[in-house]
Amino acid sequence: MTSKVMSGVLCVGAVCSSVWAGLAFADAAGDAVGKRVAADLRARYLDTRMYCTQLSAPGFTCNGITFRATIPSTAYKFWEPSPTSMASGGWSYSYLRSDSKFRRLVRDEDNGNIIYPPLLTPPDKIPARVLCAFPEDAGSFTRPEQQGCGPSTKQTADSRICHEQGILTAEQWLAKHRQDGLSNVNQCGFNVRDSANEKATQSFEAFIQAMTLDSDTFVQQNELRLATWDGTQPKKQPVQALFYLSGGLKDAQFDQKDYLNSTGDCLPIIQMTLPQTRAEDASFVYVPSDQQCSITPAIEYIQSAVWIERFDPGSGQNEWSLSVIPTQYGKNATPEQTNFVMAELQKKFGDDARWKNNDGGGMRRQLVCHYVIARDKTPWNLEPRRKDTTEQVAEANGCNPPF
Template sequence: MKRQLCIVLFLLLTAGCATHEPQTSAIQEPSAQTVDSRGSGVQGAGTGPEIAAYLTEAYNNVLTMCRNNPSAPSFLCTGVTLRATQHSTQFHFWNPNPSSTGVSFSWLRKDAKFGKLVFGYNNGFILYPDFFKPAGKISLAVLCFFPVDGATDHRPAEGCGQYPDRPSSRPCQSQGITTAAQYVDHFNKNPGMYGALCGFDIRDELNEQGARAFTEAVKAQGQLPTSAFTTQNEFRMRKWAQNLGQTLPIEAVFYINDTGKAGAQYDQRDFKTNTGIWIPMIKITLPQTAANDARFEFIPADQAISQ
């Protein structure tokens, strides 16, 4: 009888163990990271309306770091990283220019606004924040950030070095420029912008120093004179290999007006044809003043192909 009782107790205990596994998904991160933690398991490939909602959320999610980690700059989990491109049937939009030393993007967030795209372009593509990219997608190396366009095609060191004959354009930290206030002073002393200004080194290996530099750069952008609003900021990323469409963390193609719609439609078709992956076309309405906000819309009638 005692043996039978022991067997019964053993079976009950083991059954209990089998049905009460740790509920890791229920662990809550601090409230400051609510959007980040909620999205980490959700923000993969989605429907058009879902992607538009993710972008709106990322645009409005003003954080100084991700996951309460001082070494994780906010671009890893917030903001909208986009690259303006020129429509062409001669190349795929996701391939870097073979002659370039790096790849330029801009970063749009509620506290990092601009009113136009580089070269007056009207369409392009958007990357997932690195912490939210779907499984199987590669990470891209971010090198430096300019609060306004840095004319990086003319700079050495993958676009992050000194513009020719402009000592004021050396990387900000090498000049002792580490705060937003110091950058604003630097900007005001170099009204020519572009090649006259420095960029912040934000490489991953800098850890907390790089994350802090990015925070100060974003603050600086928000404190610049109104004249800077019409010039987009600039991320510089390390160039990746050709024909990596299937593994690049591309979230969507976008357009800002009817002129850019045809280019985005071509790119949407081209991406699906060559990778088998459907991505939505998102209409971005850029803010026309610093008091306005950007809008992100999925318009079914504008899509070149359905999901």
């Protein structure tokens, strides 16, 4: 495919877009990508699952909107943790979904960036690591220990991480928060690190429920502490999109140009609206005229998949099978990436009744089995009605464990 510029118009094949000051403005293909991102954000906002592919994967690993408000500057890049954050080892984001709403951002900022949920991070990027979750702004700059999850130097009461105080539920958190006069620096954060496994999911659920129980959480953003990343390699970091609230478009466009000039990739700018009452919902809209470049599509593990019906001698009847064609990234996935592939499959096909109403864990077992003994087979056929067995049984049956 060739490209050329004619009278300020860049043409790539049959698709053309305007060029101005070295930037190619959004074209039809890029707009299609941007609209899919907005649809993805809306779906994640409405997805209120407390865990994802398994009990040790809290909801934030596959749903909700994890984002950070930023202030554009020529002195630093929006994706770079500050020296103070690097010294701490953690920096602050917020988490928004339909059961954890708030109406404003820190300092009433009006733009920033949205990152991929860890399990939905593209294979060419490094997943974010979420450390702890505070139902309200925690003043984490006063918390030098545990990457910003530990006690505050401004505390007037115990502000250690919740489980160290024996606080495991939303009710316990709220009782302590009220006892401490609703102080932000006296609140405790819930431990949601990977190492906590199923307890991380319990902590995440308590974090969400605390926001429901405490009406004060609606008037200010919550706070997630994330491990800092290498700001010198932006292409590897899990930034999915830029966003703006009312009045923040120019700043978002500054960041879009900055990222494009640094990486060659174009992030979509999303118009986001926060709810102003608990009855309202946030909105996420892709506006083509907001863009200054053609949006770069994300790399995926799954090229395509389709539901087919075929006769199975084991059950003696026709069975629904998800016939999956992985990308090369999908075929080459490591054992540590299995949950990423599963999360992408669930995102794209998990709401289908053929999967949702029949899967008891067998889909994941079949996927794992394909990686062990049938990685190079195409397609991979996964039947939701098959039982979740041991890996040995799955392999002995050629990745087709009994129904």
